[in-house]
Amino acid sequence: MAVADFTTTYKESIFLPSQLSSLSSCLSNTRSHVLKPYLRARNVNKVYCSVAPNEVQTPVVPQPTSIKGECYGVFCLTYDLKAAEETKSWKSLINIAVSGAAGMISNHLLFKLASGEVFGQDQPIALKLLGSERSFQALEGVAMELEDSLYPLLREVSIGIDPYDVFRDVEWAILIGAKPRGPGMERADLLDINGQIFAEQGKALNAVASSNVKVIVVGNPCNTNALICLKNAPNIPAKNFHALTRLDENRAKCQLALKAGVFYDKVSNMTIWGNHSTTQVPDFLNARISGFPAKDVIKDTKWLENDFTEIVQKRGGVLIKKWGRSSAASTAVSIVDAIRSLVTPTPEGDWFSTGVYTNGNPYGIAEDIVFSMPCRSDGDGDYELVKDVLMDDFLRERIKK
Numbered sequence: 090m091a092v093a094d095f096t097t098t099y100k101e102s103i104f105l106p107s108q109l110s111s112l113s114s115c116l117s118n119t120r121s122h123v124l125k126p127y128l129r130a131r132n133v134n135k136v137y138c139s140v141a142p143n144e145v146q147t148p149v150v151p152q153p154t155s156i157k158g159e160c161y162g163v164f165c166l167t168y169d170l171k172a173a174e175e176t177k178s179w180k181s182l183i184n185i186a187v188s189g190a191a192g193m194i195s196n197h198l199l200f201k202l203a204s205g206e207v208f209g210q211d212q213p214i215a216l217k218l219l220g221s222e223r224s225f226q227a228l229e230g231v232a233m234e235l236e237d238s239l240y241p242l243l244r245e246v247s248i249g250i251d252p253y254d255v256f257r258d259v260e261w262a263i264l265i266g267a268k269p270r271g272p273g274m275e276r277a278d279l280l281d282i283n284g285q286i287f288a289e290q291g292k293a294l295n296a297v298a299s300s301n302v303k304v305i306v307v308g309n310p311c312n313t314n315a316l317i318c319l320k321n322a323p324n325i326p327a328k329n330f331h332a333l334t335r336l337d338e339n340r341a342k343c344q345l346a347l348k349a350g351v352f353y354d355k356v357s358n359m360t361i362w363g364n365h366s367t368t369q370v371p372d373f374l375n376a377r378i379s380g381f382p383a384k385d386v387i388k389d390t391k392w393l394e395n396d397f398t399e400i401v402q403k404r405g406g407v408l409i410k411k412w413g414r415s416s417a418a419s420t421a422v423s424i425v426d427a428i429r430s431l432v433t434p435t436p437e438g439d440w441f442s443t444g445v446y447t448n449g450n451p452y453g454i455a456e457d458i459v460f461s462m463p464c465r466s467d468g469d470g471d472y473e474l475v476k477d478v479l480m481d482d483f484l485r486e487r488i489k490k
């Protein structure tokens with residue numbers, strides 16, 4: 090293990106040319122504005138870079154060649170993913186950006202991502218956390234908790250405030266950072282404050298993210314924000330942008346299960362049509378309970394048409410009134426569900442809801458908007474719209490409205 094004193098200059102450090110890339114990365118990171126205060130705060134003035142002792146032979150003045158982006162604490166160590174026996178069967182590392190990383194939803198989500206429950210137990214990940222100047226300290230706190238959790242699959246964590254840095258090469262971008270609504274507000278009231286965030290982040294994704302990046306927009310109003318984001322990212326397929334309506338799907342499943350007196354795993358084929366707002370249409374015509382049409386199991390049509398719809402539409406607002414802030418843990422769970430639905434094959438005959446760009450849809454929904462519809466996936470990150478859904482006048486009218 091070679092030791093680099095971060096208070097010295099490159100010239101005072103002794104390393105081999107073969108080590109230059111890892112060392113220059115380590116050393117440059119020890120100079121970063123992120124790591125230095127962090128190390129100082131802990132009275133650390135030595136940084137350990139993972140290079141084997143037998144590689145250290147002749148004094149060499151290293152040149153800063155390849156430089157790793159900003160990293161955090163233990164995640165600045167270099168490593169060889171194939172070196173340890175358990176990691177040999179792992180897939181290659183993927184980069185995941187999360188904005189609003191110091192917020193409530195992220196505080197649940199990041200630990201789920203790191204644990205492997207989202208992308209799988211053979212998928213190492215790098216987390217790239219986007220915050221702002223006001224949240225930078227909090228981001229450091231989040232990164233410290235991630236360090237202390239010792240997740241084997243979490244190989245890198247970096248934190249930053251510039252989306253052009255944070256989004257570089259990301260394969261997934263989960264855009265949460267946005268002001269939440271308070272009691273008495275509608276989600277649409279947030280558009281003036283939040284819309285601009287998604288225009289900027291769309292531009293940044295367009296410029297630096299992987300060309301096939303998948304984007305999950307969570308910040309409200311998420312349908313409009315997703316549209317703003319994709320319009321600012323013309324080089325990324327519009328199909329890759331999602332507005333999160335999975336929380337609504339989960340809420341709808343829970344309500345149907347409750348009414349039918351079954352556990353919620355019996356409810357399938359649940360579509361949320363439209364926006365993540367009080368105009369959304371939870372579809373009880375196509376929903377199934379234990380494989381049977383929901384309408385055959387729940388005979389109370391009045392409840393289905395009125396109460397059920399309203400409960401799902403207003404669930405977020407009711408929760409804010411009770412808790413004083415918007416749902417966070419269940420939202421994080423629904424983000425996990427939404428991503429898992431894209432990276433694992435959809436069970437035969439079932440589907441999931443996600444807000445996607447309308448471009449040649451079979452349901453007669455206006456084109457060029459982001460609208461939640463029923464989708465299936467082969468598990469490759471992509472999806473297709475489900476074609477064989479039932480429509481009756483009631484559902485058609487509700488969707489139109």
Ligand SMILES: NC(=O)C1=CN([C@@H]2O[C@H](COP(=O)(O)OP(=O)(O)OC[C@H]3O[C@@H](n4cnc5c(N)ncnc54)[C@H](OP(=O)(O)O)[C@@H]3O)[C@@H](O)[C@H]2O)C=CC1
Nearest residue numbers: 189191192193194220221224266267268269307308309333
């Ligand atoms: N689609 C869905 O199903 C759901 C969406 N949401 C939405 O997700 C978003 C995030 O919610 P949540 O994590 O609970 O919120 P938090 O307030 O806990 O965190 C939001 C983060 O967004 C950033 N932010 C950016 N601009 C602003 C601003 N003008 N005011 C305040 N914060 C800002 C802040 O980080 P920084 O300082 O780093 O910028 C903050 O840490 C909200 O818009 C909320 O409405 C919530 C639940 C469900």
Ligand SMILES: O=C([O-])CC(=O)C(=O)O
Nearest residue numbers: 270276309405406415416
């Ligand atoms: O209601 C809100 O503002 C937060 C949210 O989107 C939800 O809980 O569905």
